[in-house]
Amino acid sequence: MIPTEIIHQKKLGKSLDTKELRKFLDAYHEGDVTDYQMSAFLMAVCLNGMNFEETYTLMDTMLQSGNKLAWPELEEGAVGDKHSTGGIGDKTSFLILPMCISEGVKMPMMAGRGLGHTGGTIDKIESLSGVQTRVGEHTAKKWMQEIGGMLLGQSTEIAPLDYRLYHLRDVTATVESIPLITASILSKKIAEGLKHLVMDVKTGSGAFLAKTSEAQEFAKIAKEVGLRAGLNVSCAITNMDEPLGRNAGNAVELAEVLELLEGNIGFAPDTYELSLELSAKLVQMCKPDRNLDEIKQTIRTKTDSGEHLECFRKLFANQGVSLVELDQLKEKLSKLKQKPLIAQSSGFIESWNTRSLGLAILALGGGRKKADESIDHWVGLTEIKKVGEEVHKGETLCMVSYRDDATLGDAMKILSTSCSLSSAKQSPKPLIHEWI
Ligand code: URA
Numbered sequence: 001m002i003p004t005e006i007i008h009q010k011k012l013g014k015s016l017d018t019k020e021l022r023k024f025l026d027a028y029h030e031g032d033v034t035d036y037q038m039s040a041f042l043m044a045v046c047l048n049g050m051n052f053e054e055t056y057t058l059m060d061t062m063l064q065s066g067n068k069l070a071w072p073e074l075e076e077g078a079v080g081d082k083h084s085t086g087g088i089g090d091k092t093s094f095l096i097l098p099m100c101i102s103e104g105v106k107m108p109m110m111a112g113r114g115l116g117h118t119g120g121t122i123d124k125i126e127s128l129s130g131v132q133t134r135v136g137e138h139t140a141k142k143w144m145q146e147i148g149g150m151l152l153g154q155s156t157e158i159a160p161l162d163y164r165l166y167h168l169r170d171v172t173a174t175v176e177s178i179p180l181i182t183a184s185i186l187s188k189k190i191a192e193g194l195k196h197l198v199m200d201v202k203t204g205s206g207a208f209l210a211k212t213s214e215a216q217e218f219a220k221i222a223k224e225v226g227l228r229a230g231l232n233v234s235c236a237i238t239n240m241d242e243p244l245g246r247n248a249g250n251a252v253e254l255a256e257v258l259e260l261l262e263g264n265i266g267f268a269p270d271t272y273e274l275s276l277e278l279s280a281k282l283v284q285m286c287k288p289d290r291n292l293d294e295i296k297q298t299i300r301t302k303t304d305s306g307e308h309l310e311c312f313r314k315l316f317a318n319q320g321v322s323l324v325e326l327d328q329l330k331e332k333l334s335k336l337k338q339k340p341l342i343a344q345s346s347g348f349i350e351s352w353n354t355r356s357l358g359l360a361i362l363a364l365g366g367g368r369k370k371a372d373e374s375i376d377h378w379v380g381l382t383e384i385k386k387v388g389e390e391v392h393k394g395e396t397l398c399m400v401s402y403r404d405d406a407t408l409g410d411a412m413k414i415l416s417t418s419c420s421l422s423s424a425k426q427s428p429k430p431l432i433h434e435w436i
Contacts, residue, residue: 003033003041010044018057025061029161035168042165042174050179056225058179062187063229065161069108069137069193071144079106080196080286082278083185085209085218086118086175087202088358089243089384091253093121095260095275096282097149098311099299103283107149108140110158110188112166114367114375116175116208117358119250122153123367125319127251127377128329132320147318152192159187171370176208178218186225186233196232196285198278203433204241206354212237212433219436234281237433238274242352242387245271249366249380252401255330261309270386274431276300281435333401336378339408340396347421349387349397356418357381363410364402376403387428391421 001023009016016024024041027033050058071079082096093111100107111121111133125131133153135143143150154163162184169175169184189197199222202208203215219235226233245268247256259267260275280295302308317323361367365376384398385391397419402408 001027003027003037007037007041007044010041010048013048015051016054018053021054021057022061025058025161029065029164038165039168039172039174042169042172042180045180046174046177049177052221052224055179055182055221056228059183059187059190059225059229062159062162062165062183063190066159066191067157068191069140069158071106071108071141071193073141074106074144077195078104078286079108079194080198080282081107081109081189081192081194082198082200082282083189084200085181085185085202085207086115087240087244088118088206088354089245089248089253089271090119090200090202091124091245091257091271092200092275092278093151094124094254094257094312095272095308096279097151097315098261098308099275099279099302100282101148101315102302102307102311103279103287103295103298105148105283105286106144108144108152108192109149110152110154110192112154115166115170117355117362117367118206118208119248119253119358119361119367121151123375123377124250124253125151125316125321127254128316128321128325130320130322143318147315149315151315151319154188158191162187167372170368178209178214178221181208182218182222182225186222186229186231190229190231194231196282197226197234198282198285199233199235200274200278201235201237202240203237204239204354204429205351206243206358207240216436223436232285234285235436236278236281237436239429239431239433240354241429243354243357243381243384244274246384247380247382248357248384249361249401250375250377251329251333252380252382255333257312258330261303261312263304263306265303270428270431277432333378336401337403339400339402339412341398341400341412341415341419343391343393343395343397343419343421345421346392347390347423348425349385349389349391350420350422350426351387352384353418356414360400360411360414360418363414364400364407379403379407385419388426390425
């Protein structure tokens, strides 16, 4: 196997032999192919794609590069998870965990850090100090039995090849690729020992798969790769032509989650409804005897009664979060410096360039521009106006929480062209376009 020849073949758009591709990937994992060679390869894949066999081989090589979890002590078929392809303001994991655990689903949720312009669940939870998201198998099993789930960060033990490629793609503009996203997500999810996976496949201006046709193609391939590996996958194609909810960033998203779990659904009904739909689907996949409408009704009742908030607090406390710190989160956020993004004319919100919002958060320091950079968890956007809402010239489109004036200037420049207004009221796009 000659690395440059593999890169050259992909550059020409040719399909790679399964054995050669596996050797190339293994050589990278073992340090015999360099980061710069792999970056060139990833760019060639972004530009020229991979066929199904290559995609499966990439996924399987990532999977085999580490350990696999198994849950023989748990009810057969009850282990499930949800994963998103990435968006802005996408905090549904924090709602889906308590919603599904309360219905008896066992969730060893493995989440990532921010990728490209999108946020990551692990960065969000790490807004709070002391969080433990890397645990050994013994502890994971104990938590699954005692609590019913957990939030795990990817370690060097689970799909370590994906771990390295994920970080490399993040800083080489090689995220947007159907085979790379498919292999990355499914290798981790299959390694988790799941039977069922709900995928939130985002499409629109803030998504990696911006066109609906790309999201649909991704969903079909993800289902097929899952099927071959024994994982039951359902994909919701969901709207990312505006951020989800009112807040986008890290700690500010946790604040939105708390509002919703405390029963203030009106704060961000879209975040709640999407979490509910994805949860209900996963519960039904794990418990096929249950009726979807009945599951949704039960979930709503349990949010109203405070059961989900209690489960969320238990989960967080179990992972090392101080509940006193959690209770002080909203107060701490209210002390940050804030500046409004002002509407320059009157009208109705037509759309957001959602990717720009992610880039503005990056500019504020809320995401990484280089691998392993530390981030400022407290900066972000709040009070984001939603599509269809009316604003008058001089009113606020969103609030920007920031730490220093230099980063604020860059963020405001990006944000200045991020919102389109129209003279007629627009209806928001459906949260879920379709299920595949
Ligand atoms: N989430 C992942 O885990 N990997 C990707 O490539 C994109 C989103």
